[in-house]
Amino acid sequence: MNPTPAPEADGPATPQHRGQDRTAAPETAEATTVPRQKDVHRDDAEPLTPAAGPASGRAQGAPDALDDPDPLRAADAAGTESLLRCWTRETGLARPDGDTLRIAFPASGTALLVPVRYWSATGAHRFGAPALESAPGAPPADAVTVAALIAREGGRSGTADLVARVADSVRHTAGFIEQRRRAPADPAGSGPFLTAEQALLLGHPLHPTPKSREGLSEAESRRYSPELHGSFPLHWFAVDRTLTATDSAWTEGGPATAEELLAPHAEGLTRPPGTVAVPVHPWQAADLLHRPQVRALADAGLLHDLGPHGEQWHPTSSIRTVHRPGARVMLKLSLGVRITNSRRENLRKELHRGVEVHRLLSTGLAEQWRREHPGFDIVRDPAWIAVDDPEGDHVTGLDVMLRHNPFGPYDDAACVAGLTAQRPRPEEPALRSRLAEAVARLATRTGHTSHDISAEWFRRYLDHVVRPVLWLDAHAGVALEAHQQNTLVVLDPDGWPAGGRYRDNQGYYFRDSRRAELERRLPGIGAVSDTFVSDPVTDERFAYYLGINNVLGLIGAFGAQRLGDEQELLTVLRQFLTENAELGSSLPGYLLENRQLRCKANLMTRLHGLDELVGPVDTQSVYVTIANPLYS
Structure with missing residues (x-):
């Protein structure tokens, strides 16, 4: 089946580590x-x-x-x-x-x-x-x-x-x-x-x-939940300038510091001389004021509570990253609420990592990548501001990471998790996904079956979204934690995949085997960000996030929503991996040749009480062994 190809997207190309794990499957089940x-x-x-x-x-x-x-x-x-x-x-x-x-x-x-x-x-x-x-x-x-x-x-x-x-x-x-x-x-x-x-x-x-x-009350859930179309103004603190820690490699629209990027949103705030305005999530603001370290700064006159101010911001799927249509930036805020398995507060090394990746891509790597894959890029996290106390210790949770906002009001870029999510649509109370709607619309327009449309959609997704991620691993030694929530697919006007983006300042793996090469590109890389990971751990994590969670999860969504045949889609994936086995990434061979795969076990991780953002890379999550549906 070969539906009429849609034109390529013309938009710009800039639109958690886990290590060796515990296997905890009970033997009694x-x-x-x-x-x-x-x-x-x-x-x-x-x-x-x-x-x-x-x-x-x-x-x-x-x-x-x-x-x-x-x-x-x-x-x-x-x-x-x-x-x-x-x-x-x-x-x-x-x-x-x-x-x-x-x-x-x-x-x-x-x-x-x-x-x-x-x-x-x-x-x-x-x-x-x-x-x-x-x-x-x-x-x-x-x-x-x-x-x-x-x-x-x-x-x-x-x-x-x-x-x-x-x-x-x-x-x-x-x-x-x-x-x-x-x-x-x-x-x-x-x-x-x-x-x-x-x-x-x-x-x-x-x-x-x-x-x-x-930690969220009913009223707070209504205000802060993306599922309820929540929105809120940011809460601002004025912090003595001597206590701020910051870095910026921002180049979009001209160089800018974090303070300069935040200035339009702080306009109208009255703050004491010699201070910097730092925004936080409103829930976080109330929590921070009860923490001894922050209370001590306030008592010493080094921190001032300015209260809520400015425009409404909208929570995205991660809850703590907020978006404002038309703004130059998105903001990744700290939020001390336990969401899924973790308290979502920025680690300082993650703030460094976002800037470092932007600098790495700016060495010429991004231009080389775009020549090969003009429809794909990383949504950059090139600036941040945080606070240290007078002793030089980090003030946990009082920080913000600034992310590019590359999407205009008509750019159809959707995280894969959102695309496959089932929810009510206007005049249709039954739950249904946008993916199902796209397949149905394409089937009607082309006269092909939903199974054929699903297979072709999936082929294009692999070409436009997965192949560029394999290229970055092969040519730079950088593997992305590209699970469905971190992966955005850019759709053309007909609903076909035409490009993609990756976003997350946590989810990078610099391969140990490529350390010297990456050091030549960017001297000192990884020293503060703690991003180098052994190749065996990288292979295992890359296979889970991109292979199991993202791609096999997408196949599962097609199947469970009765849009396509999983075995047919697995055949499409095997063909894609075989064709790309010589690209240079180890992932195609890893997925094709292993009878079993290591898979993150969210339930066992929860039973062990683990916070996936805390502790060494090799013990942050529980992993189990599962059968590989690609193995033949």
Whole structure:
């Protein structure tokens, strides 16, 4: 199938490390199946219910629980499915012979009987409501019950924490669904970029607590959540100039310091002489004033609380990075709320890393890269400002990183997670993704099937988004932590992929084997940013973030939303990797030749109580071994 090619995008080309890990899959978990008389096809991506046509992307038969009229029941179904997907992947449960998966929990003396609506080769399974085998006739097990069973089986001290955070995640999700059903249309002036950033109502499909935000009240959640179209003015502090730490390599529109870039947004503020205005997230401002280090600065007259000021800013998918359409900058703020697995406060080495990567690309590497891949670039993080106390110690959480804002109001750039996220659309309360809409529209326009459109869309995505990331690894020794939330795809007017961007000042791996080459490009590189990582760890992490999370996750979204056939898409991916095996990156061979892959285990990481931004690279997350669906 070869739909009519769309023209290339003409836009400009500037639109967390994890190391050796712990494997923690409990040995007590087992999966058996309830026999079913009717035979089931054995293709690993074959739905266990009939697929609908491209217009809906939904299964025929039983209604989807995610569309339940009660927002809390819909949110609980989403939370339960996420937990079951995590447990299935992280304990290596096999596909059942029938349409019911039995998951035994010996520590609790029971088992769950889980209807399988769709079994995915890439882990994007769809499950129905689980029933407790030991309580026939009882209501289905809800997300909190499933979390308690899993936590007890894991044998970890984090049982209460997991259960509480699952409940918190479900509560937030219910609020998001309820509000967006009432007002599904995006606010005027949002633009495609912000619309995608605010689309993740259900969150990461393979995370146990995707919408947990420990520390936010109901009112704060309404104000600060992208899913609720939240917005707020920044909160400002005046800090004695002698205490500010800053760096800038900003060149977009002319050189500028962090203070100069912030000045338009601080206009009208009255501050004491000899001070610098530093913006923070309003939630963070209230928290900071209770911290002894910050309180001491205020008592000494070195820090002044100026309060909220200025225009409304909009939270993006990361919650703490804020966007204002038309502004020159986006701001990555510190936020001490525990979101998914971590408190989201900037580390000083990450601030240095963003500037360092911009300087590295400015050595001529970016120009060379753009000649090969003119539609792809990194969204730069070239300036920051932070605060040290009089003893020279960092004041954690009082800082801001300044990011290029390369997207105009009509630039159709969407993070992949937002593109695949299911949410209500105007006049359609059922959850549906923009990816499903694009496939349906292209199928109607071209007369091709949704499966053929999905395969062609995926081919173009690999060419325009994945190939440039492989090029940077091959030619510079820099691997990107390109998971779906960090990866933006630029779409042409018809909805085909035409380019891409990467964004995140945390997620870079400088290969140890390329240290001398990178040092020649930029003397002193990595000394402060702590970005060099051994090649084996880089290979493993690169394979997870770009290979499993991003590309296989995209295949799973096509399959689970009944848009394309996973086995066909895996064939497209194998062909792409084979064709690019000689490019110079080790990733194509790594993905093709390994029978098993190492995969981040979000559930086990949560059970271990790990903060993924704290500690050595090799112990920040739990990783498990999974079967590689590409291996043949």
